[in-house]
Structures are given as C-alpha cells and as structure tokens.
Amino acid sequence: LAKTTQPISMDSYEGQEVNITCSHNNIATNDYITWYQQFPSQGPRFIIQGYKTKVTNEVASLFIPADRKSSTLSLPRVSLSDTAVYYCLVGDNQAGTALIFGKGTTLSVSS
C-alpha cells in the first residue's frame, strides 16, 4: 500500500468549506484513493472513493489531479457534527485488501 501524508489537524468554522489534502507520491497504477471518517467513540466509516479526476456524493467531493500523487477531500459548508478524524487510504481495490490506517487529520469545527 502506498504511504500517505496528511495534516495532523485542521480548524474551521461552521458554514465554511474545508479541504484536506493527502499526498501519495508512490501511488501505483491499480491503487484507488479512499477516505474514511471517524467520530469519537465510533469506528471509522466510508466517505468517498476515487481513481482519477473528481468524484462527488452527498457527503463530500474528492479531487484527484492527473498525476494522482495527491488528492483533496472537500467538505462543503461544514457543521459542528463534521468534527472528526479523516483518514486517507491508498491501495488496490481488490477483494480482501485490508485497510491500513495512518494517523489521519483531526478536523475541529467551531461555531
């Protein structure tokens, strides 16, 4: 699995857009970029996954440049309930591939 680097922490205010960038310089051709979110006292949960360009769902958008060496998770108009740890994971999307977590980015949203 490719090594990822993301900021340890970020602060934001309610209503702002938050962008969390993840670096993965050694990403392989078959690797996908997957983001998980973890609230306090809960297990991580899947947010979004992409391979290239842009992916959007009801929760977030994921921007991946052409060289795929980085990616940006975008959370539109955050609220207090978006306070959580966000993990960027990179690996092939084959069945049975285990999730290997780094330290993640702790996002704190204030009013």
Add this chain to the structure above:
Amino acid sequence: EAGVAQSPRYKIIEKRQSVAFWCNPISGHATLYWYQQILGQGPKLLIQFQNNGVVDDSQLPKDRFSAERLKGVDSTLKIQPAKLEDSAVYLCASSPWDGLKGYTFGSGTRLTVV
C-alpha cells in the same frame, strides 16, 4: 441492515488477567477484521479472516493474543495475559470481499488495563 455488533462496550481488567471480545459481523460478509486503536492513533490491523480462515495475522502478538472465527460468522479476540500497553479500543470490521470501500466497523470495545 444491522451493523457490526461488538461486546462488551467497555472492560477494565488488571494486568496479567485475561479478557475476551466478541464480534458479530454483518450477515453475508465474508471478511472480518480486528483492529487495535490506541488513543490518538489510527486503527492498526491485528488479524484478517476470510470466512473462517486466517488471511493475515502478521501484526498479531501471538504470545498473548489469539483470535478465532468459528463457522465463518462470529469472532472472538482474546488477550492472555494482558499488559498495560494493551489499553486501547478494539474494533471489529466486516466487508463483503469488495475492496476498500465496503468496510463496516463496529463501535469497538474500550479496554483499560490497570
């Protein structure tokens, strides 16, 4: 769809005692994982099962940790004897053998070793 069930929710034991955690995955999910999450860190994979067979247990401290998944459904993780550094949240996850996005995690068991 019911989630991944784990019990107990909390456990406090003295060092050198033994403890067991139980996990019931989502019905039909072939793959089950146990993770250890120490405060302030990301989850660390301990063991991965495919049905009732072990796929990867390279990070499991086998001198004190053991895990089994009988009949390819429920799983138990045991620690014997416990050390202070085993204090952590133990997370169980299951997936339908479908890549990186199909994981569902339980809420975990918070273990405190005193």
